Amino acid sequence: MLEHLEDHERIPYICRLLYEAYRLPVTWLNPKGETVQALHPFGHTRPPVEGIQGLPAEVLERIQAAAGSRNDSRTAAFPRICTTAYLENFIILPLCGELEQSGAVVIGPSLYAPLTEENAGTLLRDHNTPPGEQEAWLQYYRRLPALDRMRLCHAAILLYTLATGRTLSVSELLLDSTLLQPAQLRDSTPDLNLSYRRENTWLHHDPSQERELFRHIRNGDKSGLLQTHASFNEDQYGLLSRKSQLRSKKNLAISSITLATRAAIDGGLFWEIAYTLSDFHIQHIEELQDIPAVDRAQLAALCEFADHVKDNRRSKLSRTSALCQNYIFNHLYEELTLSKLAGVAGLNASYLSQLFKKETGLAVSEYIQRERIEEAKRLMEWPGISLSDIATRLHFNDQSYFTKVFKKYTGITPREFRHDRGIT
Structure with a gap:
């Protein structure tokens, strides 16, 4: 698709096409983050907040993060939908493959639906916006185009297809792992403003x-x-x-x-x-x-x-195995033994052990270890909790044993896990 255009012609053509189709602002940034092309139907009216090139800091951070996750199996990075704390929506497509030197294309800002004066006012108060700055924000919101969630998804898909020649479904876009990582539920950093x-x-x-x-x-x-x-x-x-x-x-x-x-x-x-x-x-x-x-x-x-x-x-677990899993789920921070689970299930310990392994493929002790490692991964998403504290809470004998078991189920050490996620 669009192979007849040179690289330096293809991106401007795509930007212009999307701008005309949706009447949304479209910005082309080079790999240094500098604006190469900017199409804005209503001009730049965003009140001065943190950010450059007329784009919020959340969007710039998202571009950097997405650029770092490029996959050689694609001719362009996966499109992302980012929403700022001020409810502005942006589509971000960092380019790679043969277009890698082209930087990124950003579509937005837009809203999912027009904000009423009352809703905009309460939002600005939530952000402690000074009264003297609120009128500029209200004027800005009045001029933002509205594009509902489904249409925004289709705009992201269209951008991706035009840039890569590949197809993409709404399900694939929404199911992308970077949008819904369970670990992010425990994240208390500014990244919570991303992938809104x-x-x-x-x-x-x-x-x-x-x-x-x-x-x-x-x-x-x-x-x-x-x-x-x-x-x-x-x-x-x-x-x-x-x-x-x-x-x-x-x-x-x-x-x-x-x-x-x-x-x-x-x-x-x-x-x-x-x-x-x-x-x-x-x-x-x-x-x-x-x-x-x-x-x-x-x-x-x-x-x-x-x-x-x-x-x-x-x-397809029996009621007994499901009951044991539920008990383990709720008592990971307590001492867990086969005899205690047998008492909960009202069965002989030996019979319970055989039944549980037959239905889950794991011995009771292995299942408990695996679930504690999953809980440890969640705890490690919180900065300030030491690995030794996590090991103690989850009843590992010492930090060395905790590291050994963690690596058994994840393939990496706890320190490597934290380092990969930028957690100190």
Whole structure:
């Protein structure tokens, strides 16, 4: 596709084509981050906040992160949708392969739906924007184009296809691993502002749309969940706090997680696991301090419910093994033994051991070790917690043994795990 154009002609052509099709700002940056081409239907009116070249700092950080994840099997890096703490949406495509020296293409800013004066005001108050600067932001929001979630996804796909000649589905875009890493749920860094997936609860939606969403959770269908989620219209969401957009967003997210918990239980997920997941995600959302972080955490929570339902159905465990897994899930920080699990299940320890290994493929002790390593990985996402403290909490004899077991299940040491994620 577009092979007849030279490299220096192809990117300007693609930028102009997308600009004319969507009337969204399109910016072409060279590998140094300098603007080569900028097409803006309403001029540069963004109030002065952190960032350069008229782009927010979150977007520039995302470009750098995505550029570092280029894959030689693609002719361009995967497209990303980034939403800033001020609710601006950007599509980012770092170029690689034969176009690597071309830098990146950024489409945006846009909104999912127009912001009312009241909603914009509460958002700015959430950010402690001085009264003297609020009018400039209000004027800026009035001029931003609105493109709903599904159309924005299609714009990202079109950009990718024009640049690479490859096809991409909405499911592939939404299921991309960098958007929904479970570990990011524990991340308290500014990166929470990236990969923002705008989603509220469904107070004012067509009830059939709501039923469809929770049907996917009951069926363990994350792909269907994401596609249905992308079809929700932003301007139909409820407002549960007049004083704070952030508080309203948290309330809506908590409501959706509560409904998702019931759907997961209906789908066969053991109730204690479902409630524990619900508690964790709600507690996590309460700690967040900006709307993009809440939206991403909510979407990740819904996907995790769907994943657990799918895993539960695939495992085909007996009630006894499921009961043991649930008990282990909730008591990882306590001493766990086969005899204790046998007491919980009301079975002979030897029989339970044979049954559990037959159904899971793992001895009870191996399963406990694996789950503790998964929990350790979650704890290591938090800066400031030492490896020795993690080992002690999870009942490893010493840090050396913890390192040995960790490497057995992950292939790397705990220090390497943290280093790979830039955690100190």
